[in-house]
Amino acid sequence: xxxxxxxxxxxxxKIDIGIxxxxxxxxxxxxxxxxxxxxxxxxxxxxxxxxxxLLNKLDLSIEDLGGIGIGSPGPLxxxxxxxxxxxxxxxxxxxxxxxxxxxxxxxxxxxxxxxxNAATIGEYLFGxxxxxxxxVYITVSTGVGGGAIVNGHFxxxxxxxxxxxxxxxxxxxxxxxxxxxxxxxxxxxxxxxxERFAKEAIDSGEESLIKELAGEGKIKGEHIVGAAxxxxxxxxxxxxxxxxxLGLSLYNVIANYNPEVIAIGGGLSNALNxxxxxxxxxIKGMSxxxxxxxxxxxxxxxxDCGLVGAxxxxxxxx
Amino acid sequence: xxxxxxxxxxxxxKIDIGIxxxxxxxxxxxxxxxxxxxxxxxxxxxxxxxxxxLLNKLDLSIEDLGGIGIGSPGPLxxxxxxxxxxxxxxxxxxxxxxxxxxxxxxxxxxxxxxxxNAATIGEYLFGxxxxxxxxVYITVSTGVGGGAIVNGHFxxxxxxxxxxxxxxxxxxxxxxxxxxxxxxxxxxxxxxxxERFAKEAIDSGEESLIKELAGEGKIKGEHIVGAAxxxxxxxxxxxxxxxxxLGLSLYNVIANYNPEVIAIGGGLSNALNxxxxxxxxxIKGMSxxxxxxxxxxxxxxxxDCGLVGAxxxxxxxx
Numbered sequence: 001x002x003x004x005x006x007x008x009x010x011x012x013x014k015i016d017i018g019i020x021x022x023x024x025x026x027x028x029x030x031x032x033x034x035x036x037x038x039x040x041x042x043x044x045x046x047x048x049x050x051x052x053x054l055l056n057k058l059d060l061s062i063e064d065l066g067g068i069g070i071g072s073p074g075p076l077x078x079x080x081x082x083x084x085x086x087x088x089x090x091x092x093x094x095x096x097x098x099x100x101x102x103x104x105x106x107x108x109x110x111x112x113x114x115x116x117n118a119a120t121i122g123e124y125l126f127g128x129x130x131x132x133x134x135x136v137y138i139t140v141s142t143g144v145g146g147g148a149i150v151n152g153h154f155x156x157x158x159x160x161x162x163x164x165x166x167x168x169x170x171x172x173x174x175x176x177x178x179x180x181x182x183x184x185x186x187x188x189x190x191x192x193x194x195e196r197f198a199k200e201a202i203d204s205g206e207e208s209l210i211k212e213l214a215g216e217g218k219i220k221g222e223h224i225v226g227a228a229x230x231x232x233x234x235x236x237x238x239x240x241x242x243x244x245x246l247g248l249s250l251y252n253v254i255a256n257y258n259p260e261v262i263a264i265g266g267g268l269s270n271a272l273n274x275x276x277x278x279x280x281x282x283i284k285g286m287s288x289x290x291x292x293x294x295x296x297x298x299x300x301x302x303x304d305c306g307l308v309g310a311x312x313x314x315x316x317x318x
Numbered sequence: 319x320x321x322x323x324x325x326x327x328x329x330x331x332k333i334d335i336g337i338x339x340x341x342x343x344x345x346x347x348x349x350x351x352x353x354x355x356x357x358x359x360x361x362x363x364x365x366x367x368x369x370x371x372l373l374n375k376l377d378l379s380i381e382d383l384g385g386i387g388i389g390s391p392g393p394l395x396x397x398x399x400x401x402x403x404x405x406x407x408x409x410x411x412x413x414x415x416x417x418x419x420x421x422x423x424x425x426x427x428x429x430x431x432x433x434x435n436a437a438t439i440g441e442y443l444f445g446x447x448x449x450x451x452x453x454v455y456i457t458v459s460t461g462v463g464g465g466a467i468v469n470g471h472f473x474x475x476x477x478x479x480x481x482x483x484x485x486x487x488x489x490x491x492x493x494x495x496x497x498x499x500x501x502x503x504x505x506x507x508x509x510x511x512x513e514r515f516a517k518e519a520i521d522s523g524e525e526s527l528i529k530e531l532a533g534e535g536k537i538k539g540e541h542i543v544g545a546a547x548x549x550x551x552x553x554x555x556x557x558x559x560x561x562x563x564l565g566l567s568l569y570n571v572i573a574n575y576n577p578e579v580i581a582i583g584g585g586l587s588n589a590l591n592x593x594x595x596x597x598x599x600x601i602k603g604m605s606x607x608x609x610x611x612x613x614x615x616x617x618x619x620x621x622d623c624g625l626v627g628a629x630x631x632x633x634x635x636x
Contacts, residue, residue, distance in 0.1 A: 134474075134475055134476050134480070148468075150466075150468040150469070150471065150473045150480075151468065151471045151472070151473060151474060151636070152471075153468065153469045153470075153471050154469070155468050155469060155575075156452075156469060156576075157452055157575060157576025157577070157609075158452050158576050158577060158578040158609070158612040158613065159576065159608050159609065159612045160576075161576045161606060161608065161609050162452070162468075162574065162575055162576035163574060163576075164573040164574070164576075164606070165573070165574065167573050168570045168573045168574060169488060169489075169566060169569065169570055170487060170489075170490060171487075171488075171489045171490055171491060171492075171501070172488060172489055172566050173489060173491065174489075181604050183489070248487060248490050251487065252486045252487055255482040255483070255485050255486045256480065256481060256482070256483065256486060256574055257473075257475060257480060258474075258475025258476050258477065258478075258479045258480040258481075258482075259475070259476060260476040286499050288479060288482070290477050290479065291475075291476070291477065291479050294476040294477045295476065318469070
């Protein structure tokens with residue numbers, strides 16, 4: 001039984017590539033820039049070189065690997081190993097990434113999976129989901145995504161599109177979402193939504209430190225968090241609202257999935273302590289007592305869950 | 319391997335008791351009135367008598383049964399076999415139904431499960447969910463409930479409270495639900511909500527045939543459906559809204575569960591053809607094309623799914 005697996009966590013700005021054990025230990029990893037604008041051929045060429053560098057460094061040959069797994073933004077055709085399109089990999093439409101890797105790495109399994117799904121599997125196997133048969137991972141950054149383990153089995157759905165949590169409706173009379181629908185979780189609780197709420201408030205004339213921190217540029221989550229740390233009233237209100245919207249979102253998740261653990265990852269999870277109280281107050285005020293008592297809600301333990309989850313795609317059966 | 323199982327579908331007005339095969343065929347069943355007001359001892363005594371009548375009729379002895387399964391309104395303690403409390407079995411709080419049946423039927427397994435869960439299992443094994451690894455059953459009547467099969471496994475959750483779909487939020491600014499929260503699916507799409515919307519419209523002075531059909535009594539779903547068949551404008555509007563709200567609800571279900579089949583049961587499913595078009599238009603307008611193409615949405619095939627699912631509790635592993 002092979003003990004080493006290669007994980008590739010493909011993102012819009014960087015690609016994290018690592019050799020990982022069956023127990024989720026990262027033996028060695030290298031991050032390279034994605035350089036989206038140079039196209040997929042260029043990036044995949046550098047991925048291959050990086051894998052060879054890692055193998056050489058660890059004195060391993062490709063045959064020592066149990067497989068290569070890639071976590072990528074979607075939508076994907078996971079069966080055919082194709083990146084169909086994605087909002088942050090412009091020009092990468094219809095990239096047959098699995099076939100392209102197979103040109104150099106024959107005879108080992110190569111598997112492609114949605115990045116949020118890979119992160120869910122990583123956090124389930126090697127992080128806060130370990131030994132919990134009902135587990136949910138939520139990533140809150142530009143968008144809101146995630147995945148679920150139900151009764152010990154990864155929830156994939158009829159065509160690998162399960163747990164599109166960011167596009168479930170929280171208020172059908174709510175603001176328009178990028179997806180075209182109204183009042184999705186993503187339109188309320190994502191980093192993008194947080195920035196939009198800030199912009200709307202400032203455009204309507206509210207005074208705030210956020211404006212100074214952003215200067216001439218676009219308002220970003222870090223400006224809001226920064227201003228909140230300085231007790232700026234608008235920033236504090238926005239952070240409280242974020243806690244409320246995330247609380248509503250997780251209430252719905254708990255009512256559907258009744259999980260033992262919900263792990264929160266993604267960029268906004270770094271500010272989790274700022275909106276945790278309001279989020280928990282909201283959830284506790286709404287949920288069945290038994291359900292909230294049965295559920296731990298925490299920051300994801302593995303910041304590299306996307307990488308280790310990608311590596312696990314070769315041996316985790318789902 | 320035993321071939322016969324006893325199912326008990328316990329409801330607020332009647333109890334359906336049947337002998338069912340492993341393939342979901344009901345060999346014989348008898349319905350008795352619940353007579354809630356006479357208490358659980360009385361009803362359970364009559365359940366036992368009915369089981370003995372069925373056994374005699376089929377020339378079977380209790381040892382020929384692989385088990386007895388009970389589907390009951392909840393909340394329950396399924397491990398201890400206790401009905402904790404339920405809104406339509408007043409006075410039945412803390413009924414140790416499994417122990418009470420065991421007094422007469424020793425040496426065979428007796429299992430208690432939430433009625434919506436039992437119905438989900440019944441429809442999955444023997445109805446429209448057969449051979450579909452991702453399946454959702456929704457019951458729309460007084461309340462909205464159901465259950466899900468995820469990747470071939472029944473979704474139970476950390477403490478058997480998964481798929482509380484009726485109490486997921488569709489609009490956090492919406493009307494107050496019986497559960498205390500605001501804008502739950504149950505507050506929009508249940509039979510109770512439909513009746514409430516009708517009452518509100520009529521109380522505010524709208525003319526409608528619904529009022530005539532209800533007479534001096536309470537407005538019921540059947541009055542609204544009856545008036546809609548006569549093309550009463552208010553009734554048609556209410557039915558269209560029901561389709562819209564159910565469509566929103568199922569959109570969320572599809573985004574979370576990405577199922578191959580959604581089966582709709584419960585009292586309102588008998589009028590499904592009246593709101594089906596609006597419901598489907600809503601879902602199709604919102605869902606990912608691939609997801610809606612992968613999903614059949616239909617009336618539950620087994621009107622007795624609660625009974626056969628209860629019987630299956632003794633051999634279906636989940």
